[in-house]
Amino acid sequence: MRQKISRRTLIKGGLLAGACVPALGLLANEASAAGLTPLSPSDPTAVALGFVTNSAKVDAKKYPTHTAAQHCGTCAQFLGKPGQARGGCNIFAGHTVPATGWCSAWAQKP
Numbered sequence: 317m318r319q320k321i322s323r324r325t326l327i328k329g330g331l332l333a334g335a336c337v338p339a340l341g342l343l344a345n346e347a348s349a350a351g352l353t354p355l356s357p358s359d360p361t362a363v364a365l366g367f368v369t370n371s372a373k374v375d376a377k378k379y380p381t382h383t384a385a386q387h388c389g390t391c392a393q394f395l396g397k398p399g400q401a402r403g404g405c406n407i408f409a410g411h412t413v414p415a416t417g418w419c420s421a422w423a424q425k426p
């Protein structure tokens with residue numbers, strides 16, 4: 317038994333499939349972020365790089381080149397999207413850092 321599929325049905329199916337692609341991307345992002353844990357400031361590498369969760373609390377004597385504009389959200393190593401509160405970091409694999417954080421590996425996002 318053959319069923320005839322109308323052009324309208326095909327177009328509807330294509331539009332529905334196209335609408336699902338971005339939704340799947342969001343789910344994949346959440347799934348990959350779910351495997352990461354928040355970086356602890358007491359992590360040995362975090363301590364070595366002067367990591368803080370709030371850039372405003374950077375020790376100005378220890379890091380005199382730090383400025384208020386420097387935080388994870390403006391760092392080239394930050395893997396979160398613009399406006400995201402937390403995201404991965406190329407330096408701290410397996411962890412997320414807050415967009416408000418900072419460490420001495422900070423580099424201006426291009």
Ligand code: SF4
Pocket residue numbers: 367387388389391392393394395405406407408413417418419420421422423
């Ligand atoms: S490398 Fe950049 S994104 Fe990662 S913790 Fe340091 S300042 Fe934040």
